[in-house]
Amino acid sequence: MTKRVAILISGGGSNMVSLARAMTGDYPARPCLVLSNVPDAGGLAKAADMGIPTAVVDHRNFKGDRHWFENELQIALEAANPDIICLAGFMRILTPEFTAQWAGKMLNIHPSLLPKYKGLHTHARALEAGDTVHGCSVHEVNGELDGGQVLGQARVPVFADDTPDDLAARVLPMEHQLYPAVLERFAQGDLTPIQLGEA
Ligand code: GRF
Numbered sequence: 001m002t003k004r005v006a007i008l009i010s011g012g013g014s015n016m017v018s019l020a021r022a023m024t025g026d027y028p029a030r031p032c033l034v035l036s037n038v039p040d041a042g043g044l045a046k047a048a049d050m051g052i053p054t055a056v057v058d059h060r061n062f063k064g065d066r067h068w069f070e071n072e073l074q075i076a077l078e079a080a081n082p083d084i085i086c087l088a089g090f091m092r093i094l095t096p097e098f099t100a101q102w103a104g105k106m107l108n109i110h111p112s113l114l115p116k117y118k119g120l121h122t123h124a125r126a127l128e129a130g131d132t133v134h135g136c137s138v139h140e141v142n143g144e145l146d147g148g149q150v151l152g153q154a155r156v157p158v159f160a161d162d163t164p165d166d167l168a169a170r171v172l173p174m175e176h177q178l179y180p181a182v183l184e185r186f187a188q189g190d191l192t193p194i195q196l197g198e199a
Pocket residue numbers: 009010011012013014015016088089090109110111136172175
């Protein structure tokens with residue numbers, strides 16, 4: 001059965017575009033909604049150009065009331081009736097109460113080799129640590145920030161003169177390969193981890 005996928009973004013949506021482009025032919029999923037917490041997120045226009053329904057739930061309208069925001073988010077999501085939710089550059093932290101409603105149905109892509117560097121500024125932290133390998137992870141979302149079972153990782157080498165931007169630019173294309181590959185398996189109920197890249 002082809003799964004319906006809602007994709008949540010906050011910015012340019014390059015991962016959303018990669019996912020949407022992959023969801024064709026006999027791929028076991030199709031995008032049913034692209035939703036952003038940012039009204040002018042660049043990814044919304046890209047989604048509309050691809051014929052994907054879009055929605056906005058602007059977190060600023062809820063004045064820091066996280067549960068009120070998430071209630072509106074839930075209403076917008078339920079209207080699209082997704083089987084799977086993909087967080088793709090979605091920059092709001094979701095409460096355990098919200099993520100529990102989508103347990104086993106929500107994925108996120110994070111720009112580090114989890115469990116290393118949960119949270120922000122992952123590339124700078126990898127450089128500060130002197131890592132020689134870095135990358136990205138797709139994981140199931142649970143109540144812990146960047147927690148949950150890792151379903152795939154992609155590795156890239158780190159070079160001595162790398163800046164955080166250099167590293168981000170090397171990781172991002174791997175994100176675009178990894179996320180569609182993991183979603184394809186996940187949509188078929190296959191949680192076998194995927195490993196991409198070499199370093
Ligand atoms: C990416 O680095 C992703 O790992 C992080 O958000 C960044 C931007 O993603 N979660 P996108 O271009 O908006 O998909």
